[in-house]
Amino acid sequence: MHRAASADDPHALIVAGPTASGKSALALALAERLNGTVINADAMQCYRELRILTARPTPEDEARVPHALYGARAAADPGSAAWWRDAALAAMAEARCAGRLPILTGGTGLYFTSLTEGIAAIPDPGPQAREEARRLLKEIGPAALHTRLADADPETGARLRPSDSQRIARAWELWRGTGRGLAFWQSQATVPAPWRFSAVLLDPPRADLRAAIASRAAAMLRGGAIEEVRALLALDPDPALPLMRAHGVPELSAYLRGEVTLEEAGRRIELVTGQYTKRQATWFRHHVLAAPPHAHTIHARMSDGEQFSERNNPQLWEFIRSLT
Secondary structure, three states: OOOOOOOOOOEEEEEEOOOOOOHHHHHHHHHHHHOEEEEEOOOHHHEOOOOOOOOOOOHHHHHHOOEEOOOOEOOOOOOOHHHHHHHHHHHHHHHHHOOOEEEEEEOOHHHHHHHHOOOOOOOOOOHHHHHHHHHHHHHHHHHHHHHHHHHHOHHHHHHOOOOOHHHHHHHHHHHHHHOOOHHHHHOOOOOOOOOEEEEEEEOOOHHHHHHHHHHHHHHHHHHOHHHHHHHHHHOOOOOOOHHHHOOOHHHHHHHHOOOOOHHHHHHHHHHHHHHHHHHHHHHHHHOHHHOOOOEEEEOOOOOOOOOOOOOOOHHHHHHHHHOO
C-alpha cells in the first residue's frame, strides 16, 4: 500500500494505534493464530530499563511467541529511526527464514514510515557537535537553543516545538556537524523496504482510551514503576536521553524529589499520556497505513486476555484471510 510492491515480495503485518489501545494484546493474539513473530515498533519499549513504565510485554507473553527488539538497548545508548529500521529489517528477515510472519506493533509512527516509505540517510555529526548540543541544552535550555536553531536553520526550527529538547539538540548537532539542516537531510531520496505491508489499526473511542490510560497508570504505580524510575535516576543519566522523556519519568522524578505528591504525579501521567494518544490517533487515522484495501481499522479497544475469534470479530478475520 506504500510502494509498487511485487507479489513476490515477502509480506509483513503492522498492528498500530495509540497508547493503551490494546496493540500488544492484539499482536500477540494474531501471532499465536498466524505463526508470527512480534517485532517492537515503539521507541521507548526498545530500552531495557523501564519494562513496567513503558508497558513492554511481560516475560510470560514473550514466552508464548517469539518477540524482537524489546529492551534491546540501554538508556545511555539512544536509538534512532535509522537504527530501528535496520534492526527491524533484520528481525523480519530472521522471522521469514523461520517460516514465521513478521508482525510489527507499536505506537511510533515514524518507525512505520521508515519501513513503508523509506528514510533519509542522515550522517553522523561527530562527537564535537554532539557535545556542544548537550552543553548548550544544559546551559541555556531548550527554548533558547530552539531560538538559535531557528536563526541558523529556519526550516527545521519551524518544525520543532521549543520544548522538544531531544529533537532540538539533535537538529543543532546535525547543523553544526554537517553544515546542513535536518530538513535538508530529510528531503533526500528514500527507498521503501522491499516488503508488502498490510495493517490492522486500532482506533478506539476516546472515552475507552481515557479509562484504559487511567487503569494502566494506576497499575504501573502499584506494580513497580516508582522503583524503576528511582533505579534509572541512580544511573545519573543525561537529561537529553530519549528515555528521560518517556511518559511517567518526568512526573515520577518530580515525585521522588519531593516536588509533587504521588497522586499529582499519577494525574500528570494520565494527562500527558492522553494528550499524546490524541496526536497518535490523528496521525494513524490520516496516514496511508489506514488506507484500504490493505488495512483494516477496529473501532474498539482490545483488552488484555481477550480472544479475537472469527465469531466476535468476523471483519478482522475476513481481512486476515484476504492477505493469504
